[in-house]
Amino acid sequence: MRHFNLFSNILITKGAGRILISDLQRKISDLYPLELYDVIEELKNESIENILENYDIESQQIIHEYIDFLLEKEYGFITHGDWDKNFLPLSNEFQEVSRISNVFIEIDNVIILDKIKNSINNLGVKYLVIYCNKELSLKEYQDIDNKFKDSVLEGIEIYAPFHNALNKEFFQILNQTTTRIYNFVFYNCDEIPLKTKEAFRFNINFNHENLKISACGKVDLKYFNTNLPKVLEAINHNSCLHKKIGIDIHGNIKNCPLMPENYGNIHHSSLEEAVMQNNFKKYWNLTKDSIETCKDCEFRYICTDCRAYTENNHNNKDGLDVSKPLKCGYNPYTCTWEDWSKNPLKQKALEHYNMENILN
Ligand code: SF4
Ligand code: SF4
Known part of the structure; x- marks a missing residue:
């Protein structure tokens, strides 16, 4: 047999x-x-x-x-004769020792990062994602890296507008003088300045679009991630918000900078205090198995969730928003993709987020 x-x-x-x-x-x-x-x-x-x-x-x-x-x-x-019993099933448990693994902050001035430096260490934060809405000089990029050179951070990712000083020499100097920045995304880029693929310590991405922070949360096949820790986290916890802190441009401490509820402000309180608040972790364990439509979708463990922009039409018994992410055009019942922004059923939610212009 x-x-x-x-x-x-x-x-x-x-x-x-x-x-x-x-x-x-x-x-x-x-x-x-x-x-x-x-x-x-x-x-x-x-x-x-x-x-x-x-x-x-x-x-x-x-x-x-x-x-x-x-x-x-x-x-x-x-x-x-029999199944091989020597291979135990893979455990689906997810372990993360850090109290917070990710901080996502929107800034318009590098100095603001001093407000969160100590908390980053106290909470054992691994990754810092910085979205900056103004151009940054070489010295400012170096300052960002330098502020965290003795910290617990494993990596820093920066989204910032493109400008003409971003040439080969600029990146060569950054390559020699920074240690923590591992990814740059430059938006509003007319022309890609690096003609050759230079081997830098970090990744550099040039994006023609004007990447507004509100563009976050788009669901697309190209963002799906079959990576063991990410899949295990998605099976057990919310794939975007688990162990994450978001800080908006005004310093408000949130689950994500684009969500409305805030749990303090970095100008008056610490990230540790925000995490201790009752509702701060309310979305941490909401998996896609409990989210409308996503629970029937084959992509649910490789697709990142979004709770900042949802279809806004289902709450569970604990008052959590369990609606499908708004910026997803996939229908798992017909196995087809469509342009989410053109879907008439999403119009009410688009109005709720003042995004009607997308539909027009
Ligand atoms: S909740 Fe949505 S908008 Fe916020 S960080 Fe996650 S994907 Fe982005
Ligand atoms: S239906 Fe849900 S799980 Fe499926 S692709 Fe869309 S957002 Fe992801």
């Missing part, structure tokens, strides 16, 4: 119309029809021969083809 064993690093997420098979080791996900899900479920409980007995000749051929396909994709392997 032959038995099919699924590798432990293969995660299958069933949606309303398709399944997503994620190879958590190779960091890739692929879409398949629901029938494959049924075959895999049968293979978990019966030997290949027992399964084949229940089908006519034509269907047996299809089962053989599915098994060959699963083997070809290296989703599993065959053993004789």
Whole structure:
């Protein structure tokens, strides 16, 4: 008797119309029809021969083809006599020792970062994302990095407007004088200034669009992430807001800079005090399994949630907004994508966020 064993690093997420098979080791996900899900479920409980007995000749051929396909994709392997019991299932537990892992701050002046420096260390923050709405000089980029040179931060990511001084020499100096910045996104960029791919310590992205902070929260295949820690976090917690602090341009401490509720202000209180407040963590454990529409979507563990912009039409018994993210155009029931901003059913929510101009 032959038995099919699924590798432990293969995660299958069933949606309303398709399944997503994620190879958590190779960091890739692929879409398949629901029938494959049924075959895999049968293979978990019966030997290949027992399964084949229940089908006519034509269907047996299809089962053989599915098994060959699963083997070809290296989703599993065959053993004789019994399933291989030496490979324990992968634990879905998510562990994060930091009290806060991410801080997302909107600034118009680098000096404001002094207000959060101590809290970053006290909370064990790993990543700092800075959105700046004004151009920054070489010295300001160096100052940002320097402020955190002895901190617990693992990395700093900066979004800032493009300007003409951003040339090869500028980045060569930054490469030699900074340690924590690992990603730059320059927006409003007319022309890409670096013709050759230079090997810098950090990534540099030039974006033609005027990336407003309110553009955050867009759901698109290109942002999906099959990465083991991110997938485990999404299975157990909110994939955007868990262990995150957002600080808006006025210094208000929030879950995300674009959400309305605030829990203090960095000019008068600390991030530690904000985290201690009753409701601060209310969205941390809201997974996509509890969000309308997303709960039936095959992408739910590789797609980042957004609670700042939602369809704003469902609250759960605890008063949490469990509506589908507004900026998602995917319909898991028809397995089709459409332009979310043109959907007439979203018009009320677009009005709520004063975004009607997008629809027009
Ligand atoms: S809640 Fe939405 S807008 Fe806020 S950080 Fe997350 S994705 Fe961006
Ligand atoms: S419905 Fe949209 S937002 Fe929800 S999980 Fe699917 S792709 Fe992501």
